[in-house]
Every structure is written in structure tokens, then in C-alpha cells.
Amino acid sequence: MLKIRNIFKLSGGETVIACDGPVDNMTWTGRTVKLIDQDGGVRQDIILTGLRSMLNQSRHTDQIALETTTAVELTAEEAVSGLWSIAP
Numbered sequence: 388m389l390k391i392r393n394i395f396k397l398s399g400g401e402t403v404i405a406c407d408g409p410v411d412n413m414t415w416t417g418r419t420v421k422l423i424d425q426d427g428g429v430r431q432d433i434i435l436t437g438l439r440s441m442l443n444q445s446r447h448t449d450q451i452a453l454e455t456t457t458a459v460e461l462t463a464e465e466a467v468s469g470l471w472s473i474a475p
Contacts, residue, residue: 438452
């Protein structure tokens with residue numbers, strides 16, 4: 388499970404979700420993941436379209452930036468609250 392740290396909605400329709408947690412060599416592109424709250428409730432399914440490079444990646448080796456074209460139903464305030472996660 389990856390804890391959401393921030394969300395960036397870009398003008399081209401893409402959304403970048405910055406997460407931390409156990410980053411592995413898993414293939415993220417094309418995966419469907421679940422947006423879940425702290426109690427395990429699922430808000431929506433999200434199809435990931437790729438990875439984005441993170442600034443200062445060498446300092447943030449435990450973080451990952453996931454890209455999607457799915458309209459993510461999460462506000463900026465919810466994203467930074469630390470109460471939301473992404474799970475396979």
C-alpha cells in the first residue's frame with residue numbers, strides 16, 4: 388500500500404499522485420489500483436498510465452509519482468491529510 392502525500396491535477400487532463408511507502412520494482416503502467424481511506428473504504432478505481440520523475444529523487448528514495456488520466460475524486464486537502472492510500 389502507498390500512502391498519498393500530494394496530488395497534482397495538470398491542465399492536459401493528467402493527474403500525478405505523489406506517494407510514499409514500500410517502493411518496489413513493480414510495473415505500474417496499466418495497473419488498476421484502488422483509492423482507499425484510512426478505514427479501508429474504497430472511493431474509486433484508478434488506472435495508472437505511468438510514472439513521473441520526482442524532484443530530488445535521490446533524497447526521496449521511498450517516494451514515487453504515479454500518473455493517471457482517470458479523474459481522481461480526491462481534493463488537494465484530502466491528499467495532504469495523510470488519510471488516503473493507493474492499494475493494488
